[in-house]
Amino acid sequence: MFKDKKTQADGNICLTAEKNNTEMILRAIEAMRTRVKTEAPLIHCITNPISIHDCANVVLAAGGRPMMAEHPAEVAEITVTAGALALNLGNITDARRESILIAEKAAMAEGIPVILDMVGIGCSAFRRAVVMKFLEQKIPGKPLILKGNMSELKALAGESGGVSGVDVRPEDMLSESNQSEGVRLAKDVARTYGAVVLASGKTDLVTDGERVFLVDNGSEMMGRITGTGCMLNVLTGTYLSAAEPLLAAAAACVILGISGEIGAENCQGTGSFQVMFQDALFSVDEKDIRGRIRLREI
Template sequence: MLKNIIDKTKKTTPLVHAITNYVTVNDCANIILAAGGSPIMADDINEVEDITTICNTLAINMGTLNKDTIEAMIVAGKHANKLGHPVILDPVAVGASNWRNIGFAKLLDQVKFSVIRGNVSEIKAVYYGSGNTSGVDVSEQDIITQKNLNQTIKLAKELSKKTGAVIAISGEFDIVTDENKAYVIKNGHEVMTKITGSGCMLTTVIATYCGANYDDVLGATVASVCSMGISGELAYDKMIKTDSGYSSFRMYLIDYMSKLEGEAVERGAKYEIQ
């Protein structure tokens, strides 16, 4: 499954419209290219419909939210829905402020999302309508452990049923699920949490893979999480071998994503199905 998704992505080079935050926009553009797609980073309301029309998929990231980008996201999202394009949402720091919650509620009310990806605190805030987010980081009481894994999967499946979206939760264990089938993915390295934007990059990889695999959004999301995790493992190994640091790790992460082939992901993916 994973090999076919990645091979199809590299063969078709989907055009990805990303309305993302300005802290990580360059990394997101580069990881889209590395994953086999082609990025367009357009967020002005006057052109988002036109850009969405020529693209295959849309990624929406709420990281540096403002009133103008909310409206642009809604316009782009509704148009992508009309065209039948996958729409991927990264609800960054939802639950952290009332204004951000209102913006998220508008998005969820007016746009149909194919995938919602966040850390467990963000996903809980989406589920409950409020939460314990610590800025963009997961709250300590929300961290996924073996003890609360089944409960977290249950919540994610219920949220998938409620929204119609595949739910992807990033953490020590990554969870990707629709309302029926959950994948618990154990690829990756903790150093990925030490650079800004690893989650944002993952969201755009998901958009890239989904843009080439409309018919298997769940599988494309699993392939994305595994690919990023494996790239992180390889990047960490190289960081240690070269006695380098976090900035180099970011570069190596993108390097390995660009070199990763479908067969390597199929071999290296570590997941269980529940």
């Protein structure tokens, strides 16, 4: 539990156990960001070529050092030197499938925290099979975040139907009418696999199976450029090198969302938004976070 900038035994910063203590959460986020910028951890990202450039820049903007190695012959060796491992199923290939599973084994053996972005598992039996193999290899008690939109979480839980592409189905988007069902699903997935779940969307949901945080930060412009979900994945991975999974996921949703808000206020279109978004992520400070954070625990 995070109290007065103390950390748990493995050195990672944690959230306080006290519900709705916004000040403690803000202090934990700032301590985590400071640690990343001070230590500049290596973040091993196995991601897709569509967003790889932006993902590397997100890690750099947050203070980490990205490495985007994906050859099966080297990923285990590289993973064991990293502070965290960020994996992504987008645009999956045979080589990347093999590398994801090899890197996961190496990370689990060394206790290196892992985040898996389950892109497209609702529309592809092949990707679902990769995720199930990944989960078979998980070692109980090792830090893991499972990321996906609500349609992808439903696919993992066997509740999916009629998903087309990698976007969330409109009826699956978290809203007041389906919030309780979405929370139940996310908590069930977290408990089943011993992981923190990050369900991304207009409202992001983060849970470890017990505590639940909702984050309302963000801008509709984030949905008009490609790869913002992938960027959230690697930003979470960067923070995962310095904080417990629950804090890393919630903080990444807040900070990426705030950066999107700031970028949207200063852009003229999607091209300038992408630049302003990256600028905001690099320069966002404690004052911005305190003034804009929209995180609530339910």
